Amino acid sequence: MNNNLVITIGRQCGSGGKAIGLKLAERLGVKCYDKELLNLAAKNSGLCKELFESHDEKPTSSFLYSLVMDTYSLGYTTSAYTDMPINHKIFLAQFDTIKKLAMEESCIIVGRCADYALADFPNVVSVFISADEEEKIKRLAKVNNLPEAKARDLMIKTDKKRSSYYNYYSSKKWGDAVSYELCLNSSSLGQEGCVDIILDFAKKKQEWLKK
Template identity: 40%
Template structure:
């Protein structure tokens, strides 16, 4: 891994605004941001269908048992092959893509255990974004156009899935302060001001590399 690259990872509770904060950080620091596109990159690198990565994206229920899929080769002409894939293998493919992306430039990664995968990077800053439950539910209601009860269920289930995924693969505790360099409640300052605060934190830590 290129030791000169600054790597920012952003874990986030569902509805916390973590993705929006990561996008603002990427824009203000001129860093490359990776989120959903990691699934597409993993599919291209592995030759597997992107929907497999989407189906298992930060999801729980990891038994290490194998499940069988009929999958098309990328670039093949109506060719099909039968392959046994475990969720561990999908995680391995995605991890390889994350490591490869981190070698290219200063990057911000959203979720997907990137803080653990890139833990050997000498210039890693791992962040976690939380928010008050009321704000999270309101944000999900607006995004999903649903009622408060439904939004509450989405928030709880999303947190459970992300926690199970993270805890299983990292051996750490999702959302716990000891698992990250810095945890921030976005309800305190709001989305934009939280991004400003985190940008100042990053620049203070790596001022020379950020051009200061």
């Protein structure tokens, strides 16, 4: 296992989690992977990028999931799951890409069950970012140029999708404090405040691991 620092960020829609990830990446001088992860997984797996975009953070049949994870646990390679449903190929390709990134470089990874994929990596900091509902709705309305009612609908639908995906693939509960090492409310701290606390936490964790 290497000493690369990887910070994973789960986030509520409109909480500014991606922006916090970008600020962390800038402060650390590393890359932040969000949608970029889809391109890497597509390249590594040989599947087309559009498939990853259409299946991004979407759950699927529990029976088929059990089947594919049993196969994965046996250590089968990409070529061995050729006949699996496409959504499972996509999940496993992302899973493998996340692990490959953690082995190769320090980085920030937003969403996509990265904390679960890297559960065996000691030098990983798992974070969840929430925010007050009114602030999330206003941010989404501004960023997407939407009426607040539609922004609220977007928030609810996106969080439902993210929650279902995370709960399904990780066997943990999305947004639950016990699922992460650090949970922060960006409405209480601001984005820069969240960045400061995450970096301080990461530093102290690294110091603790060296003891």
